[in-house]
Amino acid sequence: MALDRRLNAYREDLAEKRLEGQVAARRFVTGEPARIVSPVSGLRPKPDPASGIDTEVLFGEEVTVFDRAEGWAWVKAASDGYVGYLPDGALAPPDASPTHHVVVPRTFLYPGADLRFPASAALSMGSRVAVVGEAETRGTRYFLVADRRAIVAGHCLPIGTYASDDYVAIAARFLETPYLWGGRSGFGIDCSGLVQLSLMMTGRSAPRDTDMQAAGLGVEIGRGDLKRGDLVFWKGHVAIMEDEKTLLHANGHTMTVAREDFEAAVKRIAWLYDVPTGYRRPVT
Numbered sequence: 001m002a003l004d005r006r007l008n009a010y011r012e013d014l015a016e017k018r019l020e021g022q023v024a025a026r027r028f029v030t031g032e033p034a035r036i037v038s039p040v041s042g043l044r045p046k047p048d049p050a051s052g053i054d055t056e057v058l059f060g061e062e063v064t065v066f067d068r069a070e071g072w073a074w075v076k077a078a079s080d081g082y083v084g085y086l087p088d089g090a091l092a093p094p095d096a097s098p099t100h101h102v103v104v105p106r107t108f109l110y111p112g113a114d115l116r117f118p119a120s121a122a123l124s125m126g127s128r129v130a131v132v133g134e135a136e137t138r139g140t141r142y143f144l145v146a147d148r149r150a151i152v153a154g155h156c157l158p159i160g161t162y163a164s165d166d167y168v169a170i171a172a173r174f175l176e177t178p179y180l181w182g183g184r185s186g187f188g189i190d191c192s193g194l195v196q197l198s199l200m201m202t203g204r205s206a207p208r209d210t211d212m213q214a215a216g217l218g219v220e221i222g223r224g225d226l227k228r229g230d231l232v233f234w235k236g237h238v239a240i241m242e243d244e245k246t247l248l249h250a251n252g253h254t255m256t257v258a259r260e261d262f263e264a265a266v267k268r269i270a271w272l273y274d275v276p277t278g279y280r281r282p283v284t
Helices: 167-172 190-198 210-216 261-274
Strands: 032-036 040-043 055-058 062-069 072-075 083-087 100-102 105-108 121-124 133-139 140-145 151-152 156-158 219-221 231-234 235-240 246-251 256-261 278-281
Touching: 040 083, 105 190, 140 278, 167 190, 167 246, 190 210, 190 235, 190 246, 210 231, 210 235, 210 278, 231 261, 246 261, 256 261
Parallel strands: none
Antiparallel strands: 032 062, 040 055, 062 072, 072 083, 100 156, 105 121, 105 151, 133 140, 140 151, 219 278, 231 235, 231 278, 235 246, 246 256
16 A cells, blocks of 8 residues: 555655655655744645645744755644645744743734834744743733844743643634645645644644545444534544534635634535535544
């Protein structure tokens, strides 16, 4: 059986070292660590800007780089093991280890500790920054990060601490966020990205894609057992139960993260994607 290329880096000319003996390649490498320095960088199946994104990696997240060529890097994301191509300019050496992560849906980096300065970048929830100092301007506290830019301190927490242990409440903070195929950020997100990012912000990990989540995230349950936090799967889609009657999901119908009556959603989706294929409960 062929290995899943989403999670295993191998080509005819090159493969990751751990796959030696499992796949055929002319050369095997361990890769080199790097850190994402673009606010959000799409991970693509081919080194081609016309190729759609499979997922995204966020500012401050770490990747392993296997190859660089013609402005592209072939990488594997440390957060979930996803493999793909991104612009080489999105990477930098992993010099300063992140100390804090962003815990609000979106925030800004400023060139200094003042909200009146023009923002230099916008960051999503889940982004990671290395805090090297603090400052206060007109009562607002800022963290100074490794490149001396500033971020509102109240929008961050130390890595390993979380604003909530209720991932459904975190998912609800993304209501009306635009739907984006392959999206995994506060600027655009897809159904499985919403599940993964919301769980990540409570300290729990989840596979990236719907089929991966349906195959092994948490434990399988029956439809009659549904409660808050359970997941409903269709072929190619996943939704989060907000309570026994309502679900939250990033969807192509409204093109947003939306709240919907569960029974109405099942009926609406059935004509195109059939009935749900399964139900799972993430492990707490």
